[in-house]
Structures are given as C-alpha cells and as structure tokens.
Amino acid sequence: MINLLGLTGSLYMLQVYDRVLPSHSIPTLTVLSIAMAGLYIAYGLLDLLRLRLLARIGRRFDTSLQPAVFALSVSLPLRSGQEGTRLQPIGDLDQIRSFISGSGPTAFFDLPWLPFYLVGIFFLHPLLGALATAGAIVSVLLTLVAEGLSRGPAKRAMESSISRKQLSDAGRRNAEVVRALGMGPRISGLWQDRSEAYLANQLRISDVVGATGTVSRTWRMILQSLMLGLGAYLVIEGEASPGIMIATSIMLARALSPVDLVIANWRPWVSTRQSYGRLKQMLRNADAQEAPLTLPRPRETLSVEAVSVGAPGQQKPIIQNVAFSLQAGAGLGIIGASASGKSTLARALVGAWTPLRGTVRLDAAALDQFDEEALGRDVGYLPQDIELFEGTVAENINRFNANASADAVVAAAEAAGVKQMILRLSDGFQTRIGEGGSALSGGQRQMVGLARALYGDPFLVVLDEPNSNLDGEGDIALGAAIKGVRDRGGIVVVIAHRPAALANIDTVLVMAGGTVQAMGPRDEVLAKMTRPANVRPEQAPGGERAPTVVTLHDRRP
Known part of the structure; x- marks a missing residue:
C-alpha cells in the first residue's frame, strides 16, 4: 500500500496538467487537492506504522535470542579459548536488532517495486520508459560497486573494533596495575595504534559509501532532468502531454529513492550481514548439542x-x-x-x-x-582468581538465584565462617560490593567466594x-568449612x-x-x-x- 500510495504525486500532477490547467476548473483542482492530501496522510500513517512494526520486530528478535546468545557469550571462551574471546555474539545481536529497527529494511522492501514504477512509465510512453530503465540499471550497478569495494574494509573494521575493545576492557579491569606500574602511556599507545587501524578501515568504508552515494544522487538528478528534457521534446512533437512529462519525472524519483536509501544504509547493512552470518553459525554449533536428561543428584x-x-x-x-x-x-589436597x-x-x-x-x-x-x-x-568452585559480580553480598552467595531463601544464604555464610564479617558490613547481606567486589578486601572477597561455593550444600x-588472602582466623574458618563438607x-x-x-x-x-x-x-x-x-x-x-x-x-x- 505504501508503494501504491507513492504514485499519488505522479497522478496528481498528471491530472493538474491535463485536466485542471486546460479547463481552468477551480472545483476540480480543489477536489484533486483534497484527495491528494488524504492519500498522503494515509501514506504517512502507514509508513509510521511500518517503522513501529519494525522496531517491535527487532525487539522480539532480540528477546527471543537473548538467553541463547548470552549463554553462547559465556561458553565461547571455554570452548574456543582466545579465539572465542574475539567473537562478540551479544554485539552481533545488538547490530542485527538495531538494523531491523531502523529505516534500512524499508529500502529493501521498496526496492522490488522499482520494476513496477518502470512499467508504469513505459505505459505513459515507451521512450521515457527506456530512459528510466537505463538510468535504473546504472543506479543498481553503483550499488553493486559499493558492495564490492566495502566488503573487505568492513570485515577488517569489525576485527579491529573487537581488538581495540578487548584492550580497553583489559585496561579497565587491570586499572590498578596499569597505574601502579606506570603502564598507562604504553597501554594508551597500543590502544591508539588499534584505534588508528579501526578508524582507517572505517574511513575507507565511509569514502566508498560516500562516493558511491554522491555519484548515485548526482546521476539521479541528471536522469530526472533528462526525463524532463525528453518529455518536453515529446510534448513539442505532440507525442505526450505536459502531465505525462511531469508525472514520469516524479515516478522515476520515487522508483530510484530506495536505491539511494540502500546506498546510504550500506555500511550498517554490511555489518548486519556479517553479524548475522557469525551469529547463525555460532548458534547452529551450539544447537548441535542435545539437551541432556535430568540425572539424580550425585551422592557417592x-x-x-x-x-x-x-x-x-x-x-x-x-x-x-x-x-x-x-x-x-x-578430602583431597593437590600440591605441586x-x-x-x-x-x-x-x-x-x-x-x-x-x-x-x-x-x-x-x-x-x-x-x-x-x-x-x-x-x-x-558443584561448588572457588577459583584462584575470585570473580564476584556487581550486586549484593547475598546475591553473590546465592549465585543470583531469585528464588533463593534467606536461610540458605545465611547457612552458606555460616558454613564458610563469614557470617559475622558480613553482618559488620554497612548493610549486612544487602551490601552492594561493586564490580568485581571492589568494595571488599581481598580476604573478604575470598570468604564470600567460599560461601558461594558452599551454597546449597554441593x-x-x-x-x-582458598587461603591465599586469609589470615589466621580465615585459615581456621576454612578448615572448619572443609570439615563441614x-x-x-x-x-x-x-x-x-x-x-x-x-x-x-x-x-x-x-x-x-x-x-x-x-x-x-x-x-x-x-x-x-x-x-x-x-x-x-x-x-x-x-x-x-x-x-x-x-x-x-x-x-x-
């Protein structure tokens, strides 16, 4: 309906030039103008509805894949090691949702209507249709050129973007070491080198897309003027009316506007296509693993x-x-x-x-x-590098289980010998510990991690x-916890x-x-x-x- 209503301007000018001007009829012009305004209002409402639908489709797409994609992002480093850390499934999902929710897909919805408009121009006059078709072919070829020239830089830009983000995250996680050892300028230099590579590839894509878009727009303006010139010639020769001359020019502009929109959205489209390919492959590999049966809890x-x-x-x-x-x-001790x-x-x-x-x-x-x-x-696990999450002490102990009982949390803290320490914190078990447990000392983080390992009696x-950061009291509490298990x-x-x-x-x-x-x-x-x-x-x-x-x-x- 949107593309059919896109003919409103052409039909309106056709009637004005061929009916209103020869007849000097004000009532006819009034009725045509009211009809035109109504059709354009309908066009605007449908276009708004389409954009709102796309935004909701993008959100539903994101929501439906969130659990699988997050699980994938957590498991990739454990399956693929360093290569897995370079893959960014959550970033890929965000890229796809952002593209779906924007105006990019509308260009691809409208592009298939290009032949329809060209056929309409042919019906008005074959010569005008032939010129419009030749112009459309040139515009499509420009789009294909943009695809070929931007594919390589787009891939390299994605890789360099991931590399600079990894370095930035590592610097943030190790901010204390960077500051204490005076590594800031050197880390900054590394980040700038990677940023330069990223920006160079982005600049290459921008140059390609910008140049192609400029050439496409310039060609479209030339083509529209040629359509008007050919139309004028046909009017002089008596083979077409002035209304046909104006209407075909407007129809051509409407036919080629999706091509310009495709070129303008080419960079996000290329990124989205790459993200979709990666995400599809990663999810396919993850789906290949069948869900295991529920087994009895181990006891022996x-x-x-x-x-x-x-x-x-x-x-x-x-x-x-x-x-x-x-x-x-x-109880087994491993030494070496x-x-x-x-x-x-x-x-x-x-x-x-x-x-x-x-x-x-x-x-x-x-x-x-x-x-x-x-x-x-x-299974209870306390790794050598204690990783806690932004949240409360209780949430970290109960492993962010929304259905966890307070008694189970307190029992785990008692088993780890950390209950009294937690109660002395500003808000007790509801104390927020910051990212990585930054609000706690090293020994406190280790004891909270021990309570998390003991939660639920694994x-x-x-x-x-487990005692690398503990004092004498901590060692005693650790021994009691081991005996309790x-x-x-x-x-x-x-x-x-x-x-x-x-x-x-x-x-x-x-x-x-x-x-x-x-x-x-x-x-x-x-x-x-x-x-x-x-x-x-x-x-x-x-x-x-x-x-x-x-x-x-x-x-x-």
Whole structure:
C-alpha cells in the first residue's frame, strides 16, 4: 500500500496538467487537492506504522535470542579459548536488532517495486520508459560497486573494533596495575595504534559509501532532468502531454529513492550481514548439542579416568593421564610447583574445561551428561582468581538465584565462617560490593567466594588456593568449612601452597610437569616430599657447600 500510495504525486500532477490547467476548473483542482492530501496522510500513517512494526520486530528478535546468545557469550571462551574471546555474539545481536529497527529494511522492501514504477512509465510512453530503465540499471550497478569495494574494509573494521575493545576492557579491569606500574602511556599507545587501524578501515568504508552515494544522487538528478528534457521534446512533437512529462519525472524519483536509501544504509547493512552470518553459525554449533536428561543428584563418588586437559581451543595437553577416585566424605589436597597443572585439573573437575581425552564422572555419569544448571547445583568452585559480580553480598552467595531463601544464604555464610564479617558490613547481606567486589578486601572477597561455593550444600567442592588472602582466623574458618563438607558426605578437593589449607585433608596428590607424581595419605606424602635425598655434598665455587637437594622418593602414581 505504501508503494501504491507513492504514485499519488505522479497522478496528481498528471491530472493538474491535463485536466485542471486546460479547463481552468477551480472545483476540480480543489477536489484533486483534497484527495491528494488524504492519500498522503494515509501514506504517512502507514509508513509510521511500518517503522513501529519494525522496531517491535527487532525487539522480539532480540528477546527471543537473548538467553541463547548470552549463554553462547559465556561458553565461547571455554570452548574456543582466545579465539572465542574475539567473537562478540551479544554485539552481533545488538547490530542485527538495531538494523531491523531502523529505516534500512524499508529500502529493501521498496526496492522490488522499482520494476513496477518502470512499467508504469513505459505505459505513459515507451521512450521515457527506456530512459528510466537505463538510468535504473546504472543506479543498481553503483550499488553493486559499493558492495564490492566495502566488503573487505568492513570485515577488517569489525576485527579491529573487537581488538581495540578487548584492550580497553583489559585496561579497565587491570586499572590498578596499569597505574601502579606506570603502564598507562604504553597501554594508551597500543590502544591508539588499534584505534588508528579501526578508524582507517572505517574511513575507507565511509569514502566508498560516500562516493558511491554522491555519484548515485548526482546521476539521479541528471536522469530526472533528462526525463524532463525528453518529455518536453515529446510534448513539442505532440507525442505526450505536459502531465505525462511531469508525472514520469516524479515516478522515476520515487522508483530510484530506495536505491539511494540502500546506498546510504550500506555500511550498517554490511555489518548486519556479517553479524548475522557469525551469529547463525555460532548458534547452529551450539544447537548441535542435545539437551541432556535430568540425572539424580550425585551422592557417592568422583572418578577421574585417564584425563588429559588442554586450554580451550588448544590441542596440546597441560595435564596428562590423571586418574584417581574419591568416595563421599573424602578430602583431597593437590600440591605441586607452579605451572604443574593444578588449576587446570581443578577446571576439569568442575566441568569448566572439557578434557581432550578421558572422563570426569560423578556417580558413574560423565560431567557432560548433566544439565549445566543441575551440575552447578551439585558443584561448588572457588577459583584462584575470585570473580564476584556487581550486586549484593547475598546475591553473590546465592549465585543470583531469585528464588533463593534467606536461610540458605545465611547457612552458606555460616558454613564458610563469614557470617559475622558480613553482618559488620554497612548493610549486612544487602551490601552492594561493586564490580568485581571492589568494595571488599581481598580476604573478604575470598570468604564470600567460599560461601558461594558452599551454597546449597554441593556434593563436590573444589577450592583453588582458598587461603591465599586469609589470615589466621580465615585459615581456621576454612578448615572448619572443609570439615563441614566432609561431615555431611560431600567431597572436597583443595589446591594449596600453604599447608594450613590441608588441615582437614586426609589424602594428598602431588603434581609435577602435568602428571601425577604421588598420591596417598597426607602425612606420608608430605614426609616424603620433605625427606632429603641421599646425595653427597659437593663443594660449590668459592668454597661454599652446594645446597641440599630435596627430591620425591616415591613417584608411583
């Protein structure tokens, strides 16, 4: 209807020139003007309705994909590693919604009506139709040129935009380090280099689209004048009326206006097309995984079967052939030098990293057989880098579960020995902690993270360096928390450098070079770890004795 009503101006001028002017009829002009105004009002209302519909379609499109896209954005770094961090599914969704909600799609709705207008011009006069068709072909070719010239720069601009955003986010997250180490100017220089690359590509796209748009508009004005000139010639020759001359010029302008609009919206259209392709591929890969069945909550064992794990997106293993089994109520401490693979093993135990080979099982079921939310209910995890979220202390402890009971939150805080500390905060459990828990000290963040790990009495609790920021009281509370998990029949795995974290642990596993070097009763393994090797002291340069070598005697897995 919008495109049919777009003929109003042409028909109005045709009637004015061919009926009103020859007859000098004021009533005819009045009636035609009233009809014209009514049709244009209808045109405006329908165009407004179309824009409002597009805005709501964009919103519904966004709303329907929000859960899947957010889940995708969270899981990509765990599946694809560094490459996954370069993909921005939420940004892609925003780009698609923004384009759908704007005026860009209207150009593509109107563009198919171009032949209809050309046929209308042919009906008025074949020569005028031929000229209009030739002009339309040139305009369409200009659009295709814009496509070809802007495709490469658009892709590079997207990549450089993601790169500069990643650097900006990293600088914001590590603002304290940047300031303390005087890295601000250097980080700023890196960001400026990436911004220059981004702006250069954006400038290239702008130049291409701007030049193509200018040429298209110039050509359209020339074409309209040529249409008027040819129309005038036909009027002089008596082959057309003045009304036809004016009407065909207006129809041509209406026919070519979508082409100009397409060129003007070409840059967002190219970005939207790229975003749609990426998002479609990512969602297709995610949908390929079938939803697991709901399994009973684990209650008996944790089994690690010849597990080899590498960083997401990498095939080189960090740990290899790790195998052990724990029964309900067990406590395992994992020790070893830095970079021995302890944290990698922790990530595999909680399902954050998928093993390259082997399987981690809870009660005989592999972790990937559990629904993600159900598995999270039965797993407690305190990572080495404590990540808290903007919100209240209670929300962080209950994992932002809107249906969580206050009793469960308080119980988790008591289990972690952090209840009194929380109550001393300005608003107690309702204290807002800021982004990353910036309102709390390092020890407070670690204890709140421990309470979050213990929330809901999970069967498996994995704690990675849980006492790195704790004082003596914190160590005591941590020991009590570990004992509490074991007493209720849960399994605790503690990764530690400080012996205080192993106070209520009965079994210790030693890692070195990504493999298990020893596993057994805590006191026995620790004694072997500290037993001096049977080596003969050698004289060091300068007459000093060489340091005593400490080695691990029992290296059986």
